[in-house]
Amino acid sequence: MSVTPEPLIQSTISTSPTEAPFCPVMPVLSIQDLHVWFELRQWGFFLAGYVRAVDDISFDLAEGEAIAIVGESGCGKTTLMRTILGLVRPTKGKILFANKNICELGTIGLREYRSHMGYVQQDPYGALPPFLSVRRILEEPLIINGVDDRGERERRIRKALEEVKMAPVEDFLTKFPHMLSGGQQQRVVIARAMILGPKILVADEPVSMLDASVRVEILKLLEGLRRTHNLAVIYVTHDLSTVRYFSERIFVMYAGKIIEQARVNDLIRHHQHPYTRALFEATPDPDAHNATVLKDVPPGEPPSLVKPPPGCRFHPRCAWKIDGLCEVEEPPYFEMRPQHLVACWLYR
Amino acid sequence: MATSERLLQIESLYLYFRTTKGVVQAVDGINLELGRNEAIVIIGESGCGKTSLARAILRLLPRNVHKYTGKVFLGDLNVMELSEEEFRQHIRWMRISMVPQAAMNALNPVLRVGDQVAEPAIIHGGLTKREALEQAIKMFRMVGVPEDFASRYAFELSGGMRQRVAIAMALITSPELVVLDEPTSALDVLTQANIMNMLKSIKWDLGVSYILITHDISTSSELADRVAVMYAGQIVEVGDALRFFQSPLHPYSRKLMNSVPRLRVDMEPEFIVGQPPSLIFPPKGCRFAERCPQRFGRCAEDPPIIAQNGRQVKCWLYA
Numbered sequence: 001m002s003v004t005p006e007p008l009i010q011s012t013i014s015t016s017p018t019e020a021p022f023c024p025v026m027p028v029l030s031i032q033d034l035h036v037w038f039e040l041r042q043w044g045f046f047l048a049g050y051v052r053a054v055d056d057i058s059f060d061l062a063e064g065e066a067i068a069i070v071g072e073s074g075c076g077k078t079t080l081m082r083t084i085l086g087l088v089r090p091t092k093g094k095i096l097f098a099n100k101n102i103c104e105l106g107t108i109g110l111r112e113y114r115s116h117m118g119y120v121q122q123d124p125y126g127a128l129p130p131f132l133s134v135r136r137i138l139e140e141p142l143i144i145n146g147v148d149d150r151g152e153r154e155r156r157i158r159k160a161l162e163e164v165k166m167a168p169v170e171d172f173l174t175k176f177p178h179m180l181s182g183g184q185q186q187r188v189v190i191a192r193a194m195i196l197g198p199k200i201l202v203a204d205e206p207v208s209m210l211d212a213s214v215r216v217e218i219l220k221l222l223e224g225l226r227r228t229h230n231l232a233v234i235y236v237t238h239d240l241s242t243v244r245y246f247s248e249r250i251f252v253m254y255a256g257k258i259i260e261q262a263r264v265n266d267l268i269r270h271h272q273h274p275y276t277r278a279l280f281e282a283t284p285d286p287d288a289h290n291a292t293v294l295k296d297v298p299p300g301e302p303p304s305l306v307k308p309p310p311g312c313r314f315h316p317r318c319a320w321k322i323d324g325l326c327e328v329e330e331p332p333y334f335e336m337r338p339q340h341l342v343a344c345w346l347y348r
Numbered sequence: 349m350a351t352s353e354r355l356l357q358i359e360s361l362y363l364y365f366r367t368t369k370g371v372v373q374a375v376d377g378i379n380l381e382l383g384r385n386e387a388i389v390i391i392g393e394s395g396c397g398k399t400s401l402a403r404a405i406l407r408l409l410p411r412n413v414h415k416y417t418g419k420v421f422l423g424d425l426n427v428m429e430l431s432e433e434e435f436r437q438h439i440r441w442m443r444i445s446m447v448p449q450a451a452m453n454a455l456n457p458v459l460r461v462g463d464q465v466a467e468p469a470i471i472h473g474g475l476t477k478r479e480a481l482e483q484a485i486k487m488f489r490m491v492g493v494p495e496d497f498a499s500r501y502a503f504e505l506s507g508g509m510r511q512r513v514a515i516a517m518a519l520i521t522s523p524e525l526v527v528l529d530e531p532t533s534a535l536d537v538l539t540q541a542n543i544m545n546m547l548k549s550i551k552w553d554l555g556v557s558y559i560l561i562t563h564d565i566s567t568s569s570e571l572a573d574r575v576a577v578m579y580a581g582q583i584v585e586v587g588d589a590l591r592f593f594q595s596p597l598h599p600y601s602r603k604l605m606n607s608v609p610r611l612r613v614d615m616e617p618e619f620i621v622g623q624p625p626s627l628i629f630p631p632k633g634c635r636f637a638e639r640c641p642q643r644f645g646r647c648a649e650d651p652p653i654i655a656q657n658g659r660q661v662k663c664w665l666y667a
Contacts, residue, residue, distance in 0.1 A: 072536040073507075181623065182394075211394045212563045213607045217619035238537055241566065241609040245616055268611070282541035284566040285610045288589040291387070291572055294548060297541040301506055 027060035027096075028199055028232050029084070034058065034093035036076075036083050040306065051305050053079035054090070055256040061200065064230040066223075068243040068264075070279070071253035074302055077236050080253075081202050084234065085117055086110045115145050118193030118231075120203040120222075124185035124210075128177040134161075134188055135173040141195055160191040164221060183214040187221070194225060200232045201225070208239070219246045240283045244268060249339075252276050255303050255313040262340035272342045274298075274318045312345065320346055354423075355524060355557050356382040356405075361418030363404040370628040371414050374400035376581035378418075379653070384524070387551060387558040389568040389589075391604070392578035393624055398561045399449065401578070402527045405559070406446050407435055422525075441472045445523040449530045451514035455502035461510075462488075462498025465517045473521050480520075487516040492546055508539035512546070519550065527559045532567060544570040565608050569593055577601045580625050580635040587659030597661040600636045634664070 034057045037050035053076040061067060071077045082088045084095060086102055095102045102113050121127035128137060138157045147153050161169045164187040177185055186206065193201060203222060207215040223246055226233050235247050243250055243264065250267045252260040252275065260273040271280055275298075282297045284290050298317040303309050309316055315326040325345050333341040334348065363375035374397040382388050390398050403409060405420060407427075420427050427439050445468075448454065456464055465487060466480035475483065485495050491512040502510055511531065518526050531547070532540040548571060551558060562568045568575070572589040577598060585598040596602045600620075609617045622639040625631050631638060637647040646664040654666045 072538060212565065213393055213604065213620045215619075216607050216609065216617040220619065239609075240537070241611040244611060244614075245609055279537055280611065282537045283611050284541075284570055285612050286565045286569045286593050286605060286608050288569060288572065288593045290570045291548070291589060294545045295541045295570075297538050297545070299542065301508065301539070 026063055028063045029061040030094075030096040031060070031084070032058050032094040032096070034080075034083065034095065035091045036079050036088060037091040049306050050091075052076075052256050052308060053305055054083065055308075057093075057258055059251065059258070059261070061232050061234065063199070063232060064226070065249070066226055066233040066235060066247040067249045067251065068235045068237060068247035069251045069253055070237060070240060070243060072238055072302055074305070075253045076256040076305065077253050078204060081204050081234065081236055084200075085119055085202055086113055111145075115141075115196045116199045118190075118196075118198035118201040120186075120189055120193050120201065120206045122205040122208060124182060124189045125177065127189050128185060130177055133174050133176055134180075137177075137188060138192055138195055141192060145196060156195060160195045163194060163225065164188075164191045166191070182210050183218060186210060186214075186218050190218075190221065190225070194229075197229070198231065200234065202234045202236070204236045205238070206235070207242070208237070215242070222246070240279055241285070252279070255308050256305055257313060257343065259314065259343045260341065262336075266337065266340050270336065270340070272336055272340075272347060273314075273344045274320050274346070275314045312343070322346070353384045354381060355384045355386070356380075357419075357421040358405070359419040359421075361401070361404055361420065362415050363400050363409075363413070364415040365400075365410070366412045366414040367628075372627045373581050373630060374627055375404050376627075376630070378583055380576060380583065380586070382525070382557055382559065385551065385555040385557060386573045387560060387571045388574045388576055389560040389562060389572040390576045390578055390583075391562060391565055391568055393563060395624060395627070396578045397581040397627065398563075398578055399529055402446065402529050402559065402561055405527060406440055406444055407432075408440075408446070437472070441468050441518075441521050441523065443523050444525045444527065445518040445521065446527040447514050447518045447529065447531050450534065451517075451531075452507055452510035452534070455510060455513065457502055459501070460499050461502055461505065461513045464502075465498075465513060465520055468517060469520045483520055484516070487520050488513075490519070490550065491516045492542070507535055508543065511535060511539075511543060515543075515547070519554075519556075522554070523556065525557045525559065527561070529561045530563075531560070533562070533564065540567065541570075547571060565604065566610075577604065580630055581627050582635065582662065584636065584662045585660065587661075591659065597656060597659060597666065598636075598663050599640045599642050599665070603639075634662075 034054055036054035037052050039050060040048040042048040057080065069077050079088060083090050090103055097113060105113060135157060138160060139153055142153045142156060158169050161172060166172045166187050207218050210218060219242060222233065225231060237243060247264060249263055251258045254275050260276045271277055278298050281295055300317045303313060311327040311329055312331050315321050322345050331343045331345045333343050336342055336347065358378055358380040361375055361378045365372040365374055378401060392398050418428060422443060427435060462481060462484050465484040469475045469480035469483050470477060485498055488495055488498060493509055493512045532543050550556065558571060560568060560571050575587060575589050575592040576583050577585040579600050585601050596605050603620045606618045607620060620639060625635055633648040634651050637643045642665060651662050651664045653660050653662050656666050
């Protein structure tokens with residue numbers, strides 16, 4: 001990297017309190033200058049390069065705040081989540097939680113840290129062990145984290161199931177995952193994520209495997225849990241239409257970088273980056289008019305993260321490319337309005 | 349639309365499966381019409397029988413079929429009367445082809461994709477291998493796959509490219525009707541929009557008809573001339589897309605439309621309370637009654653299909 005982008009402006013205090021029902025005050029998680037590069041080895045020996053899955057990402061997450069990370073597959077959003085959960089060690093950068101850099105923690109410290117993090121996986125069926133009953137699935141994190149009293153465990157399991165609206169609880173405790181519908185499985189996954197009383201919930205495409213009519217139900221459930229427990233939620237998705245209703249700030253990722261970030265309503269009204277515009281153009285609303293026109297979407301596919309294009313990573317697909325600039329120099333963040341940053345030379 | 353020449357007419361089509369728990373009534377008396385160069389989308393929740401309907405049309409049946417009856421007219425020919433061999437030779441892939449669900453993950457990993465696309469043209473179209481390969485490359489151009497990809501293997505292609513290959517395979521024999529089962533469900537938004545663009549252009553250029561099966565209502569609107577809503581093995585509403593997307597008639601369709609999160613309109617989505625009924629012992633009367641906010645006494649009887657200004661709805665509210 002020849003040019004380092006300017007650091008992000010890390011203001012989490014909302015300028016217009018009407019837009020922020022939960023006025024973010026204190027960051028619960030702070031990500032600074034995060035790089036996650038995976039080594040590529042030739043013949044398992046020579047270093048052949050790096051997969052730059054996450055390349056220089058910084059943001060703060062306030063207590064009780066819901067943010068969304070939007071991007072296509074292969075843009076590094078899952079790697080970012082796995083790093084935040086402490087499953088992947090970053091190459092460079094810091095993740096601060098309760099004044100500790102979790103990248104430097106050992107096994108015991110990490111275990112303690114993970115008990116503050118809930119993880120809702122994309123595919124509920126794949127995420128639940130098929131040979132354990134719902135009770136055992138929910139008991140596991142309690143046992144690992146030293147809740148030795150049987151009665152206490154049972155009480156917390158029941159409470160967690162009630163919270164995800166699986167009533168009557170008795171009907172579900174002895175069931176195995178295959179006996180549940182997709183929506184119910186995802187509820188068990190959410191109950192498991194919530195059982196240790198986390199501060200942050202990471203939801204990686206929590207509804208993409210579910211039926212359209214169940215999706216909203218699960219998203220509303222997550223929203224309700226966020227409000228009652230003052231949870232910070234990181235919602236990772238490629239679906240812009242749900243983001244609007246279930247998060248407060250949006251980060252748009254492309255090829256390992258955040259290319260635009262703003263508050264939700266701001267982004268919906270004034271999306272600026274050509275890639276964000278393409279995402280909006282490509283996301284349909286149910287409207288018969290769609291069938292009569294072709295959509296104006298950029299051709300091609302996201303670049304390889306082994307050798308990302310120089311300059312702006314979107315320039316090979318961009319219709320507004322500025323010759324001699326976009327393919328040479330990486331765009332810094334330009335501030336369009338408070339809390340709305342765009343990495344695009346069009347706004348220099 | 350309604351004035352165009354009729355291509356397909358389905359009359360009381362039934363497809364039941366035998367299982368250890370009982371008989372699953374997956375397709376339960378479906379009537380449907382489709383014009384030439386028309387696209388109809390079939391929307392519904394998973395397990396409502398959409399895919400079974402597609403399989404019933406193409407006669408791609410599993411072994412545990414309990415009941416398979418009805419009439420399927422392709423033009424004037426009732427294809428249900430044909431023998432399996434006649435159907436295989438003259439109908440399947442020659443006149444009706446299919447892009448099955450997750451087709452992109454079902455490509456043969458040890459065949460070059462060019463050879464795979466050419467295969468239906470050899471087996472069904474009777475072309476020589478060289479002619480078929482030329483034809484395959486023509487198809488590649490049409491669906492937007494670079495020509496030199498023909499000699500690659502499926503694992504060397506991205507998801508979007510593999511889906512395009514699967515679509516090319518369905519188009520190579522120039523069928524009149526292509527059944528698309530969730531063609532974009534596993535793809536990214538931009539890839540999805542590109543594939544929808546491609547399907548639209550092919551429809552405009554070649555005049556094919558589509559049956560698009562999906563649970564994604566927003567995406568379905570990209571292709572739909574008409575919309576059919578399926579619930580618990582039955583079609584509960586059919587109508588032209590323009591009026592359907594503006595004002596769906598059946599309470600289930602309305603609920604379904606309200607569950608779609610919209611990007612451009614500020615309307616908080618709602619979910620449908622309850623679960624669809626089991627297809628083994630479906631409830632008597634209207635199958636949606638249990639979840640319907642507008643149910644009344646008559647819903648205990650099975651509602652007929654009621655015509656309403658050129659639209660059809662299976663609901664007592666319109667009787």
